[in-house]
Amino acid sequence: MISGGGAEAAAEVAADLAASRLVPGAPGRAPGATPFGARLRAAMDDHGPLCVGIDPHDALLAAWGLPSTVAGLERFAATCVEAFAGRVACVKPQSAFFERFGSAGVAVLERTLADLREAGTLSLLDAKRGDIGSTMAAYAQAYLGEDSPLRADAVTLSPFLGYESLRPALDQAAATGRGVFVLALTSNPEGASVQHAMLDRRSVAGRVVDGVTADNAGARPLGSVGMVVGATVGTAVQELALDLAAANAPLLAPGVGAQGGTAESLRAVFGEALGNVLASSSREVLGAGPDVAALAAAARDTADRLAGDLRG
Ligand SMILES: O=c1ccn([C@@H]2O[C@H](COP(=O)(O)O)[C@@H](O)[C@H]2O)c(=O)[nH]1
Numbered sequence: 001m002i003s004g005g006g007a008e009a010a011a012e013v014a015a016d017l018a019a020s021r022l023v024p025g026a027p028g029r030a031p032g033a034t035p036f037g038a039r040l041r042a043a044m045d046d047h048g049p050l051c052v053g054i055d056p057h058d059a060l061l062a063a064w065g066l067p068s069t070v071a072g073l074e075r076f077a078a079t080c081v082e083a084f085a086g087r088v089a090c091v092k093p094q095s096a097f098f099e100r101f102g103s104a105g106v107a108v109l110e111r112t113l114a115d116l117r118e119a120g121t122l123s124l125l126d127a128k129r130g131d132i133g134s135t136m137a138a139y140a141q142a143y144l145g146e147d148s149p150l151r152a153d154a155v156t157l158s159p160f161l162g163y164e165s166l167r168p169a170l171d172q173a174a175a176t177g178r179g180v181f182v183l184a185l186t187s188n189p190e191g192a193s194v195q196h197a198m199l200d201r202r203s204v205a206g207r208v209v210d211g212v213t214a215d216n217a218g219a220r221p222l223g224s225v226g227m228v229v230g231a232t233v234g235t236a237v238q239e240l241a242l243d244l245a246a247a248n249a250p251l252l253a254p255g256v257g258a259q260g261g262t263a264e265s266l267r268a269v270f271g272e273a274l275g276n277v278l279a280s281s282s283r284e285v286l287g288a289g290p291d292v293a294a295l296a297a298a299a300r301d302t303a304d305r306l307a308g309d310l311r312g
Contacts, residue, residue: 036122036154036179037222040250043089043122044278048303049310051090051124051252053282054080054112056097060283064290070104073097077112080286083295085119088303090153092280095127110149123152124252128183130158133165140172144180154179156228156252160194160204163211170215170225179224179250184208185237187230187255196240203240209247216248222276226250231261231279233269244273251277256306257284263309274310 056076058068064079066072077093084091098109109125116123129139142148143155154173157166157180166182173180184205185195195205202210208227216223227247229237232255237244244251251270255261256279270277281302288298 033177035177035219035224036173037216037219037224037226037250039153039177040090040122040179040226040278041222047087047089048307049278050088050299050303050306051092051278051280052080052084052088052285052299052302053126053254053280054091054093054097055282055286057283060286060289063287066290070101070108073101073105074108074111076290077108078115079290079292079295081112081115081119081121083289083292084299085116085121087296088121088299090122090124090278091116092124092126092282093152094282095125106150113150113152122154124154124156124179124181125150125152126156128156128158129169130161130166132161133168136165137168137172140169144169144172144176144178146176152178154181154224154226156181156183158183159208159211163208173224177224179226181226181228181250181252182208182212184212184227184242185229185233185240187232187259187261191230192236196236203242205236206240206242209242209244212249213243213247219248222250223248224250226252226278228252228254229269230259231255231266231269232259234265235268237269237271244270245276247273249276252280253277254280257281257302263306266306266310277310279306279310 054077056073061068061072061076066075093112098105113123125143142150143152145151157169159166159182169180197204212225212227215225226249229251231253251273253266266277285298285302288294
């Protein structure tokens, strides 16, 4: 509440901020009952280790007989929710494909996240946000705040302004029972030029792993601070001496399907950490659309195959 003027008003604003009343979902609100890591573990046990992406590429919209418009986007996303909700562990809308339509596209993203919530399916918003800490706090409110229209169960974050710059989001996620996935080794070939770089004999990716490991210490059955490690990174985990199993982290593995990742490559990349892998696939599954039953079957087949192939 803001009233009065001068020093009195400033004091009120400061008090309101301290009490987290001015900003929806600011840290300090009641934490969710069950942490994200535990909710994800249960969802993976129930449905298998697959996260399906909602990536409405122009080519897919056309293949589904939809226009590249907000109406096409809306139909595409609603079809995905109908096909995937309740059938896979997690659904990952790719924010870029919604943002490209401006505010109307972001409104579709809000509804998609709300529909997933309503259906009881975990959402992971792929937004790859990262900024200086004070701005990071605003991203945290946007994606992890209790009352934010764009809230998801988890969000992807970029640590390349320094792992600790993500602290406001890490705190917000912990306070609201949500999760984050921090980029460590991305699936694109260009990522290695930054992520493999050595600083004082520790790679950039290794420093991310160190931060995540510390933040997940003691969390059971799984931490809520995840990492992104592509299914396509080959031998990088071994070459950089990354102990992914010790990180106690959900490991989002994009690159399965269209980028060439397979169950075999997942086994080679993740070794002992395989049990914490959440494989991510977008185009390969979405190619089965627009028929809802065919999409659902493609997602279930992929999830079942991965569950069998990745079992210890
Ligand atoms: O390292 C990364 C991080 C994120 N992604 C995202 O995952 C999907 C992949 O889509 P496919 O169609 O299965 O290739 C997409 O949204 C990327 O932005 C990634 O690929 N690699």
